[in-house]
Amino acid sequence: MKQIDNTNPPVTDRRLIQAASLSSAGFLAAILGNWLIPQISDGVKLADYALGPLRLDMNGFYRIVLLAVMLTFLLGGVRARLDSRRRPGYVRQAPFRFVLGLALLLYDILGTKLQLTPQPFFPGPAQILESFLMEGSYIGKNLLYSLRLFGAGFIAGILLGVVTGVLIGWFPKVRYWAYPVLKISGVIPAVAWMPFALTLFPTPFAAAVFLLVITSWFPVASQTAFGIQSVSRVHLEAARTLGGGTAFQVFRVAIPSASPQIFTGITTACASSFTCLVIAEMMGQPGGLGYYINVVKVWSAYYKVFAAILLMAVLFSLILAVIGVLRDYVLRWQKGVIK
Amino acid sequence: MTDGILLDIQHVSRVYPDGQNGQAEGITALQDVSLTVGRGEFVSLLGPSGCGKTTLLRLLAGLDTPQGGQLLLNGQSINGTSPQRGYVFQQGGLFPWWTVEQNIAAGLKARHVYRREKARVAEFLELVGLQDFADAYPHQISGGMAQRAAIARSLINDPEVLLLDEPMGALDSFTRADLQDKLLELQRVSGTTMILVTHDIDEAVYLSDRIAIMTPRPGRISEVVTVPTEKPRQRSSQAFTSLRGELLEKFHLASQTPLPEYAI
Numbered sequence: 120m121k122q123i124d125n126t127n128p129p130v131t132d133r134r135l136i137q138a139a140s141l142s143s144a145g146f147l148a149a150i151l152g153n154w155l156i157p158q159i160s161d162g163v164k165l166a167d168y169a170l171g172p173l174r175l176d177m178n179g180f181y182r183i184v185l186l187a188v189m190l191t192f193l194l195g196g197v198r199a200r201l202d203s204r205r206r207p208g209y210v211r212q213a214p215f216r217f218v219l220g221l222a223l224l225l226y227d228i229l230g231t232k233l234q235l236t237p238q239p240f241f242p243g244p245a246q247i248l249e250s251f252l253m254e255g256s257y258i259g260k261n262l263l264y265s266l267r268l269f270g271a272g273f274i275a276g277i278l279l280g281v282v283t284g285v286l287i288g289w290f291p292k293v294r295y296w297a298y299p300v301l302k303i304s305g306v307i308p309a310v311a312w313m314p315f316a317l318t319l320f321p322t323p324f325a326a327a328v329f330l331l332v333i334t335s336w337f338p339v340a341s342q343t344a345f346g347i348q349s350v351s352r353v354h355l356e357a358a359r360t361l362g363g364g365t366a367f368q369v370f371r372v373a374i375p376s377a378s379p380q381i382f383t384g385i386t387t388a389c390a391s392s393f394t395c396l397v398i399a400e401m402m403g404q405p406g407g408l409g410y411y412i413n414v415v416k417v418w419s420a421y422y423k424v425f426a427a428i429l430l431m432a433v434l435f436s437l438i439l440a441v442i443g444v445l446r447d448y449v450l451r452w453q454k455g456v457i458k
Numbered sequence: 459m460t461d462g463i464l465l466d467i468q469h470v471s472r473v474y475p476d477g478q479n480g481q482a483e484g485i486t487a488l489q490d491v492s493l494t495v496g497r498g499e500f501v502s503l504l505g506p507s508g509c510g511k512t513t514l515l516r517l518l519a520g521l522d523t524p525q526g527g528q529l530l531l532n533g534q535s536i537n538g539t540s541p542q543r544g545y546v547f548q549q550g551g552l553f554p555w556w557t558v559e560q561n562i563a564a565g566l567k568a569r570h571v572y573r574r575e576k577a578r579v580a581e582f583l584e585l586v587g588l589q590d591f592a593d594a595y596p597h598q599i600s601g602g603m604a605q606r607a608a609i610a611r612s613l614i615n616d617p618e619v620l621l622l623d624e625p626m627g628a629l630d631s632f633t634r635a636d637l638q639d640k641l642l643e644l645q646r647v648s649g650t651t652m653i654l655v656t657h658d659i660d661e662a663v664y665l666s667d668r669i670a671i672m673t674p675r676p677g678r679i680s681e682v683v684t685v686p687t688e689k690p691r692q693r694s695s696q697a698f699t700s701l702r703g704e705l706l707e708k709f710h711l712a713s714q715t716p717l718p719e720y721a722i
Contacts (some may be wrong), residue, residue: 153523154700214616267634289683351550353547353550353551354551356519356521356539356545356547357519357545357547357552358517358549358564358568359521359539359540360520360521360539360540360544360545360612361544361564361565361568361569361612361615362539362540362565362568362615363564363613364568367567367568371553371564371567372553375553375555375556376553376555378555400541440475450605451595452554452555452556452557452595452596452597453554453597455596
């Protein structure tokens with residue numbers, strides 16, 4: 120049942136070594152460039168920070184990060200060596216990784232070394248990473264606040280969305296009364312409720328959770344309702360002839376059958392919840408990455424803004440990846456049907 | 459004789475009112491249909507499309523209700539679905555989110571007896587020869603395997619009667635012949651009464667003890683033919699071909715104009 124891709128010739132060890140070299144070459148150039156090219160512009164002050172047992176400046180930290188990425192690429196090469204299914208992808212990514220390294224080198228020279236980019240709006244990569252050296256624990260605290268807020272609101276919204284979606288999809292009476300409400304309230308951007316939420320809820324955290332709940336609730340509820348309504352009649356009739364009552368039909372037939380649509384709703388909800396999260400944090404939260412951006416921009420510390428944006432990119436990608444893994448597991452019965 | 463009667467269909471009619479069933483005007487799917495089926499019998503409902511054979515099967519399953527007449531199982535009026543009356547759909551009846559094994563276990567779960575009777579799942583997997591595909595999902599197996607799994611899924615409930623809605627309709631002729639033999643074997647082993655909807659004369663002659671010939675507009679049973687030869691039957695035997703010819707003839711007689719699909 121394994122899908123064998125026989126359109127491409129197998130990747131030899133030689134090609135693999137070439138790909139690994141190419142992947143790391145760009146980053147190696149970025150490391151050497153940062154290390155060997157002197158600081159030319161005098162707009163940059165190099166301060167030392169303690170990182171564990173190390174004392175280093177922003178360039179040292181930047182090189183460590185570059186080295187870590189490069190080692191990840193090499194580790195990927197080792198995994199591709201052991202698992203031939205990973206090989207074509209690894210080889211395909213090599214040119215991109217090479218150019219990415221060169222782009223970072225160029226960006227480092229223009230941004231930090233020469234400061235030819237408009238300052239302070241476009242700081243160099245090492246300067247952006249310096250934010251983590253300066254106030255890593257403060258950023259971490261805000262990151263955790265964002266995560267907590269997102270987790271609480273998003274998960275509650277999904278649960279509520281699935282429950283209302285199933286009710287709307289299954290019971291025609293509920294659909295008649297609740298569906299128009301869902302349709303109207305769904306098009307309102309959740310942040311429009313912000314002033315109302317802030318007065319109604321005892322804490323800003325609870326208010327933001329409320330906004331996230333309605334943001335994620337709508338796509339999940341409407342997709343779930345759609346999925347439940349499009350359950351195959353044959354499957355429901357099969358369940359009935361096997362002796363399945365309403366509970367069996369809903370929980371063992373309708374919900375599994377609607378699970379692809381439920382996951383579509385969750386993915387959509389996730390994207391809009393990121394937006395809602397950041398806006399909510401910018402508009403009256405005592406913490407979070409959005410709040411952090413608000414605080415640091417007052418001081419024109421744009422490198423810190425970029426640091427927060429970078430962190431958001433990593434965090435949100437990770438959340439999407441986790442949802443993807445979960446979806447692939449739940450929908451494993453679909454493999455081959457879709458894709 | 460009454461002891462042997464399992465199913466009693468008495469003057470059943472089913473009319474789809476205007477606009478239902480995709481029709482502009484009312485359609486009489488079944489008009490005054492009566493039939494009795496004995497315990498352990500294999501009866502085919504044979505006829506062209508639109509003759510109401512699937513409607514009759516759905517009434518027996520309790521998936522539909524008649525407007526007139528009544529249907530009795532063991533003297534009890536049929537009212538709604540029941541695991542006593544298993545139903546095998548033409549295709550796509552398996553739940554795609556469950557493996558073959560989980561599909562076969564579905565009836566046990568639906569009746570809340572799974573924990574007690576789990577062991578039977580392996581038994582039924584083996585009965586239909588799918589023990590090596592227990593963990594496969596429906597999209598990973600062939601159409602013939604899927605229908606065997608669907609049959610096992612119904613039989614695990616020990617139904618009084620198994621209703622088969624053209625289960626071989628979507629299969630190629632080799633798989634079809636294979637499944638027909640499997641069906642005969644299953645009936646011999648389990649003794650389950652089977653009612654098969656089909657528009658394939660050969661299939662009806664090969665499998666049935668009796669064949670109810672149905673004609674359309676309005677849907678009714680025009681004649682019930684008893685197949686005299688013992689099972690298993692030879693498809694090329696004299697008795698087989700002559701009965702086959704006889705049935706073809708009946709379809710010409712039963713309808714004013716020859717139906718194109720049976721015209722030679």
